[in-house]
Amino acid sequence: MKEKDPLNVIVTGVGGQGNVLVSQFMGRALVRAGYHVTIGETYGASQRGGAVMSHLRISRQAQYGPLIPSGQADVILGLEPVETLRVLAQYGNPDVTVITNSRPVYPLSVAIGAARYPTVDEIMGALEELTSSAWLINATEIAVELGAPILANIVMVGALVGAGLVPLGPEEVELEFQESLSADRLDLNLKAFRRGLAEARARQPATPSA
Amino acid sequence: MTSITAYEPGASQLLMGNEAIARGALEAGLGFASAYPGNPSSEIIGSLAEVAREMDIHVEWSVNEKVALEAAAASFAGVRAIVAMKQNGLNVASDFLMNLNLTGTSAGLVLVICDDPAGLSSTNEQDSRPVAKWAELPLLEPATFQEAKDMTKWAFELSEKIRNVCLIRSVTRVSHARGDVRLAELMPPGRSARFAPTMLGQFTPLLVTLKHNMLHQKVKQAREAFETSEFNWYTGPEKPELLIVTCGSGWYYSLEAVRVLGLEESVGILKLGTTWPLPEKLVQEHLARTEKVLVVEEVDPFLEGNLKELVGDVFSTLGPLTFYGKRSGHLPTVGELDPDRVMTAVSTILGRERAVDADYAKKSQELTQSMVQNRMVGFCAGCPHRATLWSVKNALKLDGRGGFVTGDIGCYTLGLGPSGFFQLKTVQSMGSGAGLACGFGNLGKLGFGQPVLAVCGDSTFFHATIPALINGVYNQANFTLLILDNSATAMTGFQPHAGTGASATGDPAPSVDMEGLCRSLGIRVEVADPFDLQETTEKILDFMRCDGGVRVLISRRKCALVRAKAEKAAFKVWVDSEKCRGESCGCARLCTRVFQCPGLVWDSEGQKAKIDEVICSGCGVCADICPASAIIREAA
Numbered sequence: 001m002k003e004k005d006p007l008n009v010i011v012t013g014v015g016g017q018g019n020v021l022v023s024q025f026m027g028r029a030l031v032r033a034g035y036h037v038t039i040g041e042t043y044g045a046s047q048r049g050g051a052v053m054s055h056l057r058i059s060r061q062a063q064y065g066p067l068i069p070s071g072q073a074d075v076i077l078g079l080e081p082v083e084t085l086r087v088l089a090q091y092g093n094p095d096v097t098v099i100t101n102s103r104p105v106y107p108l109s110v111a112i113g114a115a116r117y118p119t120v121d122e123i124m125g126a127l128e129e130l131t132s133s134a135w136l137i138n139a140t141e142i143a144v145e146l147g148a149p150i151l152a153n154i155v156m157v158g159a160l161v162g163a164g165l166v167p168l169g170p171e172e173v174e175l176e177f178q179e180s181l182s183a184d185r186l187d188l189n190l191k192a193f194r195r196g197l198a199e200a201r202a203r204q205p206a207t208p209s210a
Numbered sequence: 211m212t213s214i215t216a217y218e219p220g221a222s223q224l225l226m227g228n229e230a231i232a233r234g235a236l237e238a239g240l241g242f243a244s245a246y247p248g249n250p251s252s253e254i255i256g257s258l259a260e261v262a263r264e265m266d267i268h269v270e271w272s273v274n275e276k277v278a279l280e281a282a283a284a285s286f287a288g289v290r291a292i293v294a295m296k297q298n299g300l301n302v303a304s305d306f307l308m309n310l311n312l313t314g315t316s317a318g319l320v321l322v323i324c325d326d327p328a329g330l331s332s333t334n335e336q337d338s339r340p341v342a343k344w345a346e347l348p349l350l351e352p353a354t355f356q357e358a359k360d361m362t363k364w365a366f367e368l369s370e371k372i373r374n375v376c377l378i379r380s381v382t383r384v385s386h387a388r389g390d391v392r393l394a395e396l397m398p399p400g401r402s403a404r405f406a407p408t409m410l411g412q413f414t415p416l417l418v419t420l421k422h423n424m425l426h427q428k429v430k431q432a433r434e435a436f437e438t439s440e441f442n443w444y445t446g447p448e449k450p451e452l453l454i455v456t457c458g459s460g461w462y463y464s465l466e467a468v469r470v471l472g473l474e475e476s477v478g479i480l481k482l483g484t485t486w487p488l489p490e491k492l493v494q495e496h497l498a499r500t501e502k503v504l505v506v507e508e509v510d511p512f513l514e515g516n517l518k519e520l521v522g523d524v525f526s527t528l529g530p531l532t533f534y535g536k537r538s539g540h541l542p543t544v545g546e547l548d549p550d551r552v553m554t555a556v557s558t559i560l561g562r563e564r565a566v567d568a569d570y571a572k573k574s575q576e577l578t579q580s581m582v583q584n585r586m587v588g589f590c591a592g593c594p595h596r597a598t599l600w601s602v603k604n605a606l607k608l609d610g611r612g613g614f615v616t617g618d619i620g621c622y623t624l625g626l627g628p629s630g631f632f633q634l635k636t637v638q639s640m641g642s643g644a645g646l647a648c649g650f651g652n653l654g655k656l657g658f659g660q661p662v663l664a665v666c667g668d669s670t671f672f673h674a675t676i677p678a679l680i681n682g683v684y685n686q687a688n689f690t691l692l693i694l695d696n697s698a699t700a701m702t703g704f705q706p707h708a709g710t711g712a713s714a715t716g717d718p719a720p721s722v723d724m725e726g727l728c729r730s731l732g733i734r735v736e737v738a739d740p741f742d743l744q745e746t747t748e749k750i751l752d753f754m755r756c757d758g759g760v761r762v763l764i765s766r767r768k769c770a771l772v773r774a775k776a777e778k779a780a781f782k783v784w785v786d787s788e789k790c791r792g793e794s795c796g797c798a799r800l801c802t803r804v805f806q807c808p809g810l811v812w813d814s815e816g817q818k819a820k821i822d823e824v825i826c827s828g829c830g831v832c833a834d835i836c837p838a839s840a841i842i843r844e845a846a
Contacts, residue, residue, distance in 0.1 A: 014585065015587075016590070023388075024224070024388070027224045027388055028212075028224045031222055031223065031224045031390045035390075036389075036390055037224060037388070037389060037390055038355075038387060038388070038389045038462075039224075039387060039388040039389070040383060040387045041386055041387065041388075042330070049585060049586075049587060049588055049590070049808055050585055050587045051585045063354065063355075063356075063389055063390065064462065064466070065383075065459070065461075065462025065463055065465070065466050065549060066383050066384075066387035066389075066459070066462065067383065067463070067548045067549055068549075069466060069470060069548075069549040069550050069553065070550050071566065071567065071570070071571065072470075082581060082582055082583070085578040085581055085582050086578070086582045088574060088578065089574045089575055089577075089578040089579075089582065092570070092574050093567060093570060094567065094570055105825075106808075106811055106822075107583045107584065107585045107586070108585070108586045108588055108628075108629075108806060108808065109583050109584070109586070110583065110811075111802060111806075111808060111810070111811040111812060111822075112799070112802045112803050112806060112811075112812055113799060113802060113803065113812030113814055114803075115583050116814070117583075118580075118581040122581060123581070125577075126577045126578055126581065129573065129577055130570075130573065130574050130577060130578075140824070144824075149824045179212065180212060
């Protein structure tokens, strides 16, 4: 894969999904691999159910600013489908690749019955129209199977690496887990990462139709 | 995660801007660090606290920003010290600062102020830089993560050179962003701290005019140092059609704008790291080479104003100049900057179009608009504040005299909105809830008959509520102070405080007894469990009705996020779909529509309430609000 420089990646989700952790794991592995990395995060409301995103800028040559200009995302990693669409609307372009968790976290307006959450088909329809390729991953289901729904974010990191969308090999990310995580958390995180990796490798992106 | 001392010198480490500032202080031989938590500044002292034991230095969470700065003036004893605060904190500390500037310092003392453009995690939007001019203290503004580290290190040298405080102003997009930083050697502090004033009155501002004159001399020295500073640089053509002058986060945005617009041959960027006093000779040289200047900076046109002040002094040596920026309307005067805003400004000034894929932009808006709802920020599932404010709402209604809540700063500020049932009616600064109540509570003879409930959190209580409480007692104000004690400074990242029994470094510390302290004022003090809605409601009602003087009710439950990390859920909660009568119940979906816990959702297909087991924290409070007893709570 020819590397784009800078490679602009946006990680998006809802406060509490571990968005910041995802960008940090990848950022640290990328710095170890010799890249210049900048991560800009939307914070503040991040633990209280707000929309959250991290901008990752990856370059061999130079350090870039913490905010990606509109329309210039190369990859969007979504931990929540509607958040993926929100980011796509501002930062997408015809060449963007999207990989997103399929499990909704309902906005309060939906939870209280005042608004409707789009169906999977509606979401896929929009992704087909607006991306060069899109992957839908049942990350939360996999994490629930592993007994820790919170690890959906790590499943998604596995899927991102498995899909070859960032210049990182699995062993580089696993090394980062080993450095950063306490022994009691390491095993389950590695399991979640490998399940995501296998999930992406087992299939082609869901769109566009041939 | 990995600490700021984990890597060898020479290595590159991914550091948050705040961590880079902390690392720079350690490379300068830091001995003392203090702060009160406040975003976006909290991680400076947070990351130093993690390594305090290993570096054998003192790091503390102080009770408020003024005390933090006063404590850091321990640098008088020959110890390099750093103190960090957000923009609101500077306001608290400014009384001391405006005397400390005249007193001067001996060992390096660096004050880091982190501004929060757009108030992403603040109640106000404030540019703190005018304090540099006001207090006549040198001001540095880091633009990159590397610079955040290196500049902090240098700030100690400058502080010692001019024997005064050195200010660093950061912003959210530097402090709370991360980038790779090349590390240098750590320097352990000296171990011979001793306070030895040598001159009469050296550490007082007395002989004010003499000290003021000395202060002017220090500014002059700082300006000379700034003229050759490595933190100021220029990139671009010899004679730019447009000169961008920028600082802080504006640097990367400007660079990106020039790159994306392909204007490297015609637009130059003068990036200043030392923004007050201005390095006048350097700036003048660059102004002489252009006719158009765009100033890119966060919040107020501070740099722009200073540049114009300089131009006013030296205009005869310059050609005709047109300034663009916030005052000309090319950049917004509220909210934060971003690369798009800078691109728009540059392309407007030069009359160039920015290539955009308009078809895609239109299509993406159309396709997603109806699917993407706003995400309201609210209390977490299992948050004790939701439960307390539910009881407040019911008690005020039962009381019926038009009582209201004066609010304060913390997670519970969200009580202004739907997840706190709109119960907070005022929010200003730290401690102001009780301060306002002191006034309202003394309007009785002016016809005022509404019960007043002031709320504050546990950390806010120690920070600034205590003086207002004492004032209320002394002046016999009539109000109830409701302390929402969740045993953490939750909004800023769960830092310990004077009442938690732990120090910044995680060591056991004396726990200041909040109840005992209030009781010593001779007033009624009780504790309630917010998860017991009935008891809490009755207590609030009783406190409100016990007119005369100040009384304190402490609503005590650990923060839900702290509980989730340390404890198993107390209950398994589920909705009995036989008992839930949905829309036909008559409760008008009290649980989902009004109580609004994110763990409790309305199933529009089944037309019943249900529990989202991924989000539910198992507090069981919702079981008590369902009139049909359809929400089942079982011991987990």
